[in-house]
Amino acid sequence: MVKAVFFDLDGTLLDRDASVKQFIAAQYDRLTVHLSHIPKIDYITRFIELDCRGHVWKDKVYQMLVAEFEIERMSWQALLEDYETQFQLHCVPFNFLFEMLNVLKQQGYLLGIVTNGLGQFQTRSIEGLGIRDYFDIILISEIEQVRKPQAEIFQRAMTRLGVSAPDSVFVGDHPEADIAGAKRVQMRTIWKRSLHWLEAKEADAIIDELSEIPLILEQFKCN
Template identity: 55%
Template structure:
């Protein structure tokens, strides 16, 4: 019997690709005094390339941008701080996010989030999306000192919820760090399909929309 549903954040609950594009556009406009010599679409495209879907931290991204585009009179540290301060207001949820969480809570499922990333940065995004009131636990890798796909962070979450692996489902967009990592400790792994990831791997279920979880748990 399934008692708990745990989620990844970026690419699963938070539409990071859409959020990032909104943020970069706004950052360019806020910083146009220093970035105006760069065509906006060039800046946006290069940022997205260097960001590598969030797997490169932004200190490296901004250092590279400053070098490539000869950005002067504003430092990479200041651009990074702008990212830390303003990304959260650009956060876009995936469709049916809150409705799905509400339905899960009505059915008395425990809900958790396990996400890699910087602690306060990820928590700010979680708060903006309004997820705190639906979650029983939130584990962020920086604060936990361990990150996915390490089994420790999954086991720690289950221990805090007091549920067994076979009583829980993990939903994520990354085939290895989310789905397979959860399966390795005995959880059900649900892949929220992301066409950036290709290859042959086994998920217990595949969904395109969070609302499909309600069908699975029946």
């Protein structure tokens, strides 16, 4: 019987691609007085390239932007601070996020988030999405000092909710960090299809939309 559902954040609940595009366009507009010598499309495009889907932390990204575009009126530290404090205002949820969470809460599932990343930044992103109160626990790798796909972070999440692996499902977009990591501790898994990654063939189910999750959980109960 499924009692608990755990979610990855970026690429699963948070549409990070859309959020980054919205944020970096707004940053350019907000700081135009300092960035006006750079074409807006060039600033947006280069940030996205350097960001590498979040795999390069923003101190490096902004240092490279300042050097490449010869930004003299604003330091990379100031740009980074703007990112850290303003990104949460541009968090874009995937379709059906709130509908799905409402259904799962109504059906009595325990819910958790297990995400890699920096504690304060990920906390702000969760708050920016407006989903904090749906979740019984939230584990962030920097705070936990262990990260996916290490078994410990998955086991710690289950322990805190008082559930075992057969009672638990993990939903994520990354084939290794999310799906393979959760499978190693015997959790059932749902892969949210992503164009950025090869198909997670070992997942127990594959979805395109978050709205598919309640039906899949019902099917898991029957298996």
